[in-house]
Structures are given as C-alpha cells and as structure tokens.
Amino acid sequence: MECYRSAADVVRSKNPQNPVFCIRPAAAKRAAEWFRARFPGNSFYAVKANPAPWLIDTLSSGGINHFDVASIKEARLVRGRRPDATLGFMHPVKAPEAIAEAYSEHGVRIFSLDSEAELEKIMKATGNARDLTLCIRLSVPGQHAKIPLGTKFGVRGNDAVALMRRTRQVAQRLGACFHVGSQTLAPSAFTTALDVVQKTVIRSGVILDVLDVGGGFPAIYPGMTPPPLELYIEEIERCFERNMLVPENCELWCEPGRALSAEAASLIVRVEHRNGSALHINDGVFGALFDAGTLNWRYPVSQIGHEEGADSLKAFRFFGPTCDDHDMMKGPFMLPETIGAGDYVEIGMLGAYGATMRSDFNGFATHEDIEVTELPTLTMYGQDQAAAVSRN
Numbered sequence: 001m002e003c004y005r006s007a008a009d010v011v012r013s014k015n016p017q018n019p020v021f022c023i024r025p026a027a028a029k030r031a032a033e034w035f036r037a038r039f040p041g042n043s044f045y046a047v048k049a050n051p052a053p054w055l056i057d058t059l060s061s062g063g064i065n066h067f068d069v070a071s072i073k074e075a076r077l078v079r080g081r082r083p084d085a086t087l088g089f090m091h092p093v094k095a096p097e098a099i100a101e102a103y104s105e106h107g108v109r110i111f112s113l114d115s116e117a118e119l120e121k122i123m124k125a126t127g128n129a130r131d132l133t134l135c136i137r138l139s140v141p142g143q144h145a146k147i148p149l150g151t152k153f154g155v156r157g158n159d160a161v162a163l164m165r166r167t168r169q170v171a172q173r174l175g176a177c178f179h180v181g182s183q184t185l186a187p188s189a190f191t192t193a194l195d196v197v198q199k200t201v202i203r204s205g206v207i208l209d210v211l212d213v214g215g216g217f218p219a220i221y222p223g224m225t226p227p228p229l230e231l232y233i234e235e236i237e238r239c240f241e242r243n244m245l246v247p248e249n250c251e252l253w254c255e256p257g258r259a260l261s262a263e264a265a266s267l268i269v270r271v272e273h274r275n276g277s278a279l280h281i282n283d284g285v286f287g288a289l290f291d292a293g294t295l296n297w298r299y300p301v302s303q304i305g306h307e308e309g310a311d312s313l314k315a316f317r318f319f320g321p322t323c324d325d326h327d328m329m330k331g332p333f334m335l336p337e338t339i340g341a342g343d344y345v346e347i348g349m350l351g352a353y354g355a356t357m358r359s360d361f362n363g364f365a366t367h368e369d370i371e372v373t374e375l376p377t378l379t380m381y382g383q384d385q386a387a388a389v390s391r392n
Helices: 007-014 025-038 054-060 072-082 098-107 116-125 157-170 186-204 227-244 258-264 288-295 386-390
Strands: 018-021 042-046 066-069 086-089 110-113 132-136 146-147 171-176 182-184 211-212 251-254 265-276 277-280 301-303 313-319 330-336 345-348 366-370
Touching: 007 018, 018 301, 025 042, 025 054, 025 072, 025 098, 025 227, 025 258, 042 258, 054 072, 054 171, 054 258, 066 072, 072 227, 098 116, 098 186, 110 116, 110 330, 116 157, 132 146, 132 157, 157 171, 157 186, 171 186, 186 386, 211 288, 227 251, 288 330
Parallel strands: 018 366, 042 066, 042 251, 066 086, 086 110, 110 132, 132 171, 171 211, 211 251, 277 313
Antiparallel strands: 018 265, 146 182, 265 277, 265 345, 301 345, 313 330
C-alpha cells in the first residue's frame, strides 16, 4: 500500500480520478491501546464496523485480541489472520451450519442468544458441548443512542428469566449482554441497561460468569459531541463493582466497533459538478457514504488545498455518482462557498461503516486505499481530545 503524510499530499501527487480511502493505522492503534489500558475487562472489537484485514492486524498490535463476529465469514477472516484470538459469535440468530463450523473449525466457544429456539439450535449444532459460554441478549432502552438497536434483538421480562434459568443448566459459563445503541451520547445509558440486567438476574436466581456491556461507545461528528470516553468507562466500572450482584470472578466485557475504527480512515472525493448549493461528487449512498444518505449522518468535511479562513463557508448537500435520486446526502456539509468542479473534499471519520457498506451499484465501486501518517483532527483519544471537542 502506498503511503503519504496527508490527504493533501495524496491529491498533489496523484490527482485521483476515483475515491480514495486514506487509511490511518496509527489512529486505530491509538484507540486500541486506549481501550486496552482503561477498560477494566476484555474489549471485543465488533468486526462488522470495518472488517478490513489491515484493521484487524492493527488493532491486534494495539492489544485487542478479542473479536465480536456476527457471521461465519467474519469468523473465518479473523481466525485466518489471528490464530490465537478469542472469538465471540455474538449475532443472536445464526444458521446451524455457521454455529457448527464456528465451533468445530474455528474454536469458537462464545455464543449469544435471545430465545429458547436459538439455545436448542446451538446445543444441537455443537453436539451438546459442555464448554460453552452462552450470553443472553437482553432488551434495554436506547433513548440516548443516535441509532437505537432495541427492536430486532433482545429478550425481556418473564421470557428473559426463563431463558436465563434454562441456559444456566447447559452452559459452562453464563453471560448477560446488551446493546445500548450505536453512537450513545450519555454514559447513563449503561446505568439504565445494567439495572435491567440486575433485576433480571435477581428474578432468575442465577449466577453470572460474564457481563458484556456491548457497544455504543461514540465518536465525534459535527453536531454530535459526546462526553469524554473516560466517563463511560467510569460509569460502567462503578455499576459493575458497587451495584451489580455478581461474584468476584465475573468477567466484564465490551464490544466497541465505531469507537475503535471511526478515526482510522477518511475519504477523498472529487467534485464533478456544482449546481447551486448541491455538489455532485464521485462517491455516495451506494458507496462509502451510506449513513450520510440513509441516516442523515453529518461527517466532518474540508476542501483539500484550500486555505482555512480564506473564504466564508456555505452549507452544501451532496449528490452521489449513480443515476438514482436516492443517492443524495442532505448534510448540511460546510465548505468554502467558492468550491466547484475539479476540487477535492476530504470526508472524515469513515473508518466505521464506510468501506464495509460499499456496493457495486451502477458500476461505481472503484476505490483505492492509501495509507496516510497524519492523525485525524477530531479524536476521542489523547491530549488533543479537549481541543477537538472545542473545535467541533
């Protein structure tokens, strides 16, 4: 992979015709080392956020050796690159063939579930194995998340109590897990979720061996400035150590995805046409900018090679390259009012759910990966965090 200092150097050297992902391994390693040092348990990287092999390797070099896989393909990928890694198959609904392969060929012993039917499936596919860690996915509130994730998965109430009791009978280790929602902007969301776990455990009368607080740890985007990540860790640790009725040997886990990968890539796009306040660019909703269109996600943007402050900024929306009206991102994206065709824009924070969401629709799937050594402007890590939050 080619390597440059910055996105601006890439443009000066190559004048790229197609979109370019600026890969930042140093940012990923910084995030991994932060979680490794500060989270009081095991951090499982949620591979679905970005399954790029370079990222798997980089996170491992930063101390992350546990991975949350949601499909057998992800399990094969991680096991092929990290033979010694611990894998958790944390999708609550899995094909029996995927369970069997994960157990017998890839050494997976951790599975999540949210129904008795899934429990029966896991036991049958593993030959009634007695060495399983089985984590019950509980339904918890997601009101503080930009992307709530409480509709599709999660068991609650009497069903959760019955499932915990039944699973305790067959699991070597019993766990409880949940997801407070992607991009959760309040640490108190974990307090609320852990209260649900506590009440379910008390009603069930079981002993937990594992408590998995899932993902939801945020990144910085325009209009979304979360509290420092330290506050999330402190809230989880406080609840776990003081309030949870768990034995001393109960393990604490988390599953960060966006928080570990978002800062690790940006995207260079070229403006192909300007129509008033609309910019036609060479990537879009069917490429790396799926969330910008479907979720109205605002990413940090800057015009490459334009002196900051030279012109006033104007609110733009983006149109992607396909012949589809849905290929529109309303933003607003703040860029110099003089921007036009032939100019380049860097779109930041696309290490999470950027490259992994791309399709080949309409023939616009060509991207190039280039490493850059310059760290991102916005960060949740290190001494620059306060300055980044202030700028945002």
